[in-house]
Amino acid sequence: MSETDAEIQVRRRRGDADVSADDSKPCDRKKSALLLWRDMPKHLQFNPYIHTGYRPLLTAWGCINSLFYLHNETVNIVTHAVPILYILLTVPALLPWSQVELRFLSWCHFLGILCPWVGSFVYHLFMNLDRSSVVYYRLLQLDMLGIWISQSFGAMPMVIATSYCLPRLLRWFCISSYCLLSLWGLYKAMTAWSPWERRLCFLLPFIMRLLLWCLRVTSYGGGDPAAFQHVVLQDVVSIFGAAIGAMHVPEKWFPGAVDFYLNSHNIMHVLVVAAVYSMHVATMRDLAWMSRVTCNAVL
Ligand SMILES: [Zn+2]
Numbered sequence: 001m002s003e004t005d006a007e008i009q010v011r012r013r014r015g016d017a018d019v020s021a022d023d024s025k026p027c028d029r030k031k032s033a034l035l036l037w038r039d040m041p042k043h044l045q046f047n048p049y050i051h052t053g054y055r056p057l058l059t060a061w062g063c064i065n066s067l068f069y070l071h072n073e074t075v076n077i078v079t080h081a082v083p084i085l086y087i088l089l090t091v092p093a094l095l096p097w098s099q100v101e102l103r104f105l106s107w108c109h110f111l112g113i114l115c116p117w118v119g120s121f122v123y124h125l126f127m128n129l130d131r132s133s134v135v136y137y138r139l140l141q142l143d144m145l146g147i148w149i150s151q152s153f154g155a156m157p158m159v160i161a162t163s164y165c166l167p168r169l170l171r172w173f174c175i176s177s178y179c180l181l182s183l184w185g186l187y188k189a190m191t192a193w194s195p196w197e198r199r200l201c202f203l204l205p206f207i208m209r210l211l212l213w214c215l216r217v218t219s220y221g222g223g224d225p226a227a228f229q230h231v232v233l234q235d236v237v238s239i240f241g242a243a244i245g246a247m248h249v250p251e252k253w254f255p256g257a258v259d260f261y262l263n264s265h266n267i268m269h270v271l272v273v274a275a276v277y278s279m280h281v282a283t284m285r286d287l288a289w290m291s292r293v294t295c296n297a298v299l
Pocket residue numbers: 076120124265269
């Protein structure tokens with residue numbers, strides 16, 4: 001079904017007087033085609049406090065076209081599209097690609113800060129694709145995969161910098177433990193079917209990062225001391241964002257009043273961008289630290 005047909009059908013359902021002799025502007029027609037929460041299929045009714053502004057089920061082209069009019073996913077799409085462009089244009093020039101020993105970590109960092117936004121952008125843009133709910137859950141998995149890449153590959157420079165001056169066995173124990181916990185997180189992320197399961201799948205890698213924070217404040221921990229506040233902020237800010245998203249605040253207090261702007265998912269999107277900015281600052285400092293420090297540990 002084309003988008004135009006879908007719009008006309010929706011307007012007929014709403015009892016609009018004459019759908020064939022419509023002389024309103026195209027952008028007004030798009031707006032009138034937006035649906036209410038109760039009109040949506042079950043898998044898209046994930047936030048009962050967002051009442052209006054839902055796009056109807058659309059073809060892939062219709063979803064892409066929805067970039068050009070306002071609906072209740074516009075802010076979610078834009079807040080993660082802008083970081084994609086910004087990172088692609090600025091970050092590659094900052095990374096130490098020429099240092100062979102840091103090239104893998106440069107890739108980890110680049111993918112770690114880019115992939116969450118790509119997954120999220122695709123998920124939010126195509127979530128109302130006119131396919132079954134199975135396609136929706138595949139898109140959700142893609143969104144989760146982007147977050148997982150950030151928490152696993154993206155965290156690798158911090159894990160390696162923190163354990164940089166430990167004895168070799170201990171160092172590899174830290175790195176391989178983090179990899180195993182991340183793989184467990186990937187399995188949980190890909191098999192999670194409830195919002196709380198999706199949030200908890202990153203718990204074990206997070207606990208390991210907490211232990212690494214403790215290691216960093218001792219004389220045994222590596223990494224640039226100037227990076228520490230951003231190492232902490234990257235997790236604190238993203239947990240704060242996730243908590244706001246989980247509590248559905250502020251739309252829970254003002255149902256229907258923040259459908260298009262400033263709802264919990266919008267706020268969470270901005271906060272996780274701020275968290276990944278801290279991750280970027282911390283990682284750049286740790287990479288520079290590793291390139292100038294020589295450890296006396298038993299290697
Ligand atoms: Zn999102």
